[in-house]
Amino acid sequence: MISVQEALKLVESSASVSSSExxxxxxxxxxxxxxxxxxxxDYPPFHRATMDGFALKSEGFSEDRVYSYTRELHAGESFQLESGEEAIRIMTGAPVPEGFDLVIKIEDSEDLGISNGKKQVRFRTEKSGSFSNIAIQGEDxxxxxxxxxxxxxxxxxxxxxxxxxxxxxxxxxKLPRVRVISTGNEIVGPGETPKPWQIRDSNSYSIRSLLQKYGIVPISVTRAGDDPTILEKAVQEGLDSDLLILSGGVSMGNLDLVPKILETSGVKEIFHKVRIKPGKPIWFGKKKEQAVFGLPGNPFSVQVCFRIFVEAYLRKFLGHSSEKPICLPFAGERKKKNKLTEFFPVSYETKGQTFLSEKKFNGSGDIRAGIFSDGLGVQFSETENLKEGDLLEFYPWT
Amino acid sequence: MISVQEALKLVESSASVSSSExxxxxxxxxxxxxxxxxxxxDYPPFHRATMDGFALKSEGFSEDRVYSYTRELHAGESFQLESGEEAIRIMTGAPVPEGFDLVIKIEDSEDLGISNGKKQVRFRTEKSGSFSNIAIQGEDxxxxxxxxxxxxxxxxxxxxxxxxxxxxxxxxxKLPRVRVISTGNEIVGPGETPKPWQIRDSNSYSIRSLLQKYGIVPISVTRAGDDPTILEKAVQEGLDSDLLILSGGVSMGNLDLVPKILETSGVKEIFHKVRIKPGKPIWFGKKKEQAVFGLPGNPFSVQVCFRIFVEAYLRKFLGHSSEKPICLPFAGERKKKNKLTEFFPVSYETKGQTFLSEKKFNGSGDIRAGIFSDGLGVQFSETENLKEGDLLEFYPWT
Structure with a gap:
């Protein structure tokens, strides 16, 4: 059995980058x-006023000087200075006319009324240098x-x-063409009423939702039960895709039904079983450029395996970078129950700083697992019991 | 001018919860x-085997005892025990038949061959109590x-x-019916080539994208320039919606064009101007049940004001809870440049624990602002300069 890190490396190195459109x-x-x-x-494409105020020449500026002006310039307009024009009123976003290199904001101006048909103004400002309050063409x-x-x-x-x-x-x-198959004779679909020992299909619903984060709508979603003939037919149809995701049929009790049929269908196993909980029986393989995940049938295993492995595959396939690790402190305590790397639902809990707090549920079959959580925390196989404040690797759902 | 906290309270208390469908x-x-x-x-709906192995009765169990069995039970099947049946082979997910209350996993069994046409098996196990390896009906x-x-x-x-x-x-x-209007004579649309002093419309694109997080597709997106007659017509049409979002025309240099037209159109101002940077001139009002945001025209202001104020409104409108605060330590230093509450783009940086690191850009008109960031950090008006490790309130984009 391989580690989660080894499995992730194999998944990522198996992905060939999608074509573009x-x-x-x-x-x-x-x-x-x-x-x-x-x-x-250039951006800004012109010398842009960043304040409402007055545009003028910084050379010869003095707080004693009285400026006269007649025109105003708004964003989206442009004009050339006329000979002898000392200042103009200018609005944020307007282009500073050639010949001026200073904008003084309106709050720093003193209105001195009108003289000879021209408005008079004086300035008290700390910002009178060249290109003050101007975003210079091409500076961004x-x-x-x-x-x-x-x-x-x-x-x-x-x-x-x-x-x-x-x-x-x-x-x-280009988004991958994805097909989804859920297996298991105990699984019934929306049209059916489950018998007391049967359960409803939830995995096709969660895989479809998890794909939606990437804008992917699967081209088919099939329930195939455990009949080898029906399942084999579904798998062969499913291989007409970039990515086939199965749930169920990969653990010992299922007699490795899915791995056997995948092998018969020409899919080469890359790994089967990873030292993780939940999701240990996960199967991954390829047939030429097509990738196939066989996820364990447990609803929470599907969510974990999708978040960790299928998403790692999708990021590579889509030509995006690998995920950046996020590590936040843990709130509470958690015993290490086995030698596997454990993924468990956590939610943000802010007490001063934000911690991750475990959202407990009742064992791997609990259909409530994952609800109200913000993501998954990881307790690696080699770590001891977790205590308050220990750093936890975190995979947010979104 | 009000604080960001006061503005948020006004936004949230103004939202009436949407109807349902x-x-x-x-x-x-x-x-x-x-x-x-x-x-x-009940969930589980039946006593479910959580391991592949054997089902039997815990009463009378002994490691010396040899059990015989003939039948096996898979998930999705059910049968009743026959008289004298001591054990059955059972698979994970199958219902434990009435009369049995113990599952011993396959790894703890020893195959003793066949005797009298029945398979013989013995167990070495630490788990032989009642309901071991069984998820009890209704326990979740x-x-x-x-x-x-x-x-x-x-x-x-x-x-x-x-x-x-x-x-x-x-x-x-029900999702809100949203209309979007961008104002500004300097703004040109996709069909046009901007003159040197014009810029292209980006705000309708970013508002449309930001709405997509909530599954909302705006019913109209309009460019209205700054002509009061055209704008007034656009606003009156825009008021046929649950939420109208305008960008531009709310600052002093625009002569409060948008607030005036909104007032004329019967929209009552709830606030205008908040002590934040960027986004200070933000306008918010209501006309009966319709909410109207006038966002400042700067591209980054639009993104910040949407994330902080419009999203707070949408959460309330949709009947969801307010956002949970997230606080992470800051990496680096940041001077407090003014008395406003500042929002700035940050990205995750993991060094042991995950910190937030500032994604710098070149002033409020820089069209690159926000790219490569994971969300917004907040430096509140009353805080001092930020230094390494100081806790920062964080608004992730997703």
Whole structure:
């Protein structure tokens, strides 16, 4: 049996990066950018007033000097200075006209009324240097400067930036075509009433929800029971995909039903069983470029194995970076019950600093496991009992 | 000018909770549950074997005793014991037949071959008590027990639970009908080439993306410039919604264009200006049940004001709880530059424990602000300079 770290390495090294496709900016949130992005012009594109006030020349400025002005300039407008024009009224976001290099904010001005048809003003200010209260053209970004790399996840901030740059369509990673199969004769679907010894299918629902974080809608979701002939047919159809995710049928009591059928169908095992709890019987393999996960059938095992292994695969497949580790202190105590690496639901608990507190549940079959949690904490196989304040590796759900 | 805390209280107390509607479970991820959920039967629904092994009677068990068995029971099957049947082979997930109360795992059994057509087995085990390796019917949940409250956010784990309970459609909060208007004569849309002193509209893109976290697709997104007549028409149309979000036109330099038009249109101001940076000129008001946010036009101000104020409104509107505070230590130093509460982009940085590190950018007009950040850190108006290890309130983007 391999460790979780070894399994993660195998999963990540098995993923080949997806091809890319053109995507409208509106539909790109949460996708992975697959092109470098450069500035299309300088940013700011012009010397921009950052305050409402007056634009003038810093040279010869004095607090004693009385300036006269007639015109005002708003954002979205532009004009050239006229000969002899000493100052203009200027609004935030407007371009400072060529010839001026100083903006003094309105609060620092003193209105002196009108003389000869021109408004008169004087200033008391600490900021009278060249380019005070002006964002200089190109000071944020120079034209053609690289600003985003391939592999960037398109967040709302990144999307806002792309729209500023006029990139209304971008190359992003193609999402994988995913198929989902749940196995188990004890599992019944929505149309059926479970007999006392049967349970309802929840794994197809949770896998579908967990995929939604990546914007992936599975192309099929099938319940196949444990009949080898039906299951084999479902697997063969399931292999027409980039990623096939099965639940159930991978543990000893199931006589390794799923691994055997996958092998028959030409999927090569990369690993079977990892030293984790829950999820120990997890199976992973590939057939050419297709990846196949056989997740243990327990609802909470599915959620854990998806979060840890399937997500690691998806990030690599989509050309995104590996996940950054997050470590927060633990609130409470937790005994080490076995030699496996344990994943358990935790939620934020803020007492001064934010701790992670265990959301207890009643054993691996408890259908409530995971609810009200913010993510998973990890107690590694080699660690001792956890006590208050011990650092815990944390996998948030979102 | 009010504080951020006062503004948040006003925003939250102004929100009336949305009505509810029936939603198919498949479409309920991320929505807010609006009914109590009870267990439809006991969970586990039967005494369930939690190990692969043998089921027998704990009474009279001895490690010396040889048991004979003929039958095996898989998950999804059920049978009654026959008279004289001493043990059965049982698989994880199968119902323990009435009359037996102990499961011994396969690893603790010793195969003794066949005698009189019956398989013979003996056990060496530390676990031979009543209900060992059995999840007892109803031990997780009793029939009719309440398990989820109104206001629960439907996560993947909650959705998995609901499917286990056979709740294939649930009452959830109706999403608000949202309209978005960006103002500003300097703003040009996708079809246009910006003149040197113009910039492209990014705020409609970021507001649209930020709404997507709540599954909300705005019913309209309009660019209205600064012409009072056009803007007034857009606002009047925009008021046919639950929530109207404007960007730009709320600061002094814009001559309070948006507040004036909102007032004319019958929207009552609840506050204008909050002691925050960025976002100081934010405007908030209501017309009957409709809420209106006037966000400052700066791209990063829009992102901050949405995350802090609009999200607080949406959570209340959707019947969800207020956000739980998260506080993590700060990596680095940060000077307090003014008397406002400052929000700035931060990202996780793990050195032993996870710290928040500031993602610097070049002033409030920098279109790169926010990219590569995991959320916003807060330096409250009353705090001093931040130093390494100081606790920082944190608003993650996701």
């Amino acid at each position: 053109n995507t409208d900016l509106e539909n790109s949130l949460g996708k992975v950018l697959r092109e470098k992005i450069h500035a299309d012009r 970004l120079k034209r053609n400067q690289e600003i985003l790399k391939e592999g960037t996840l398109i967040s709302a901030s990144v999307l806002s930036l792309l729209s500023s740059l006029g990139k209304y369509s971008v190359q992003t990673s | 029936n939603t198919d479970l498949e479409n309920s991820l991320g929505k807010v549950l609006r009914e109590k959920i009870h267990a439809d039967r 949940l009793k029939r009719n027990q309440e398990i989820l409250k109104e206001g629960t956010l439907i996560s993947a784990s909650v959705l998995s639970l609901l499917s286990s309970l056979g709740k294939y459609s649930v009452q959830t909060s």
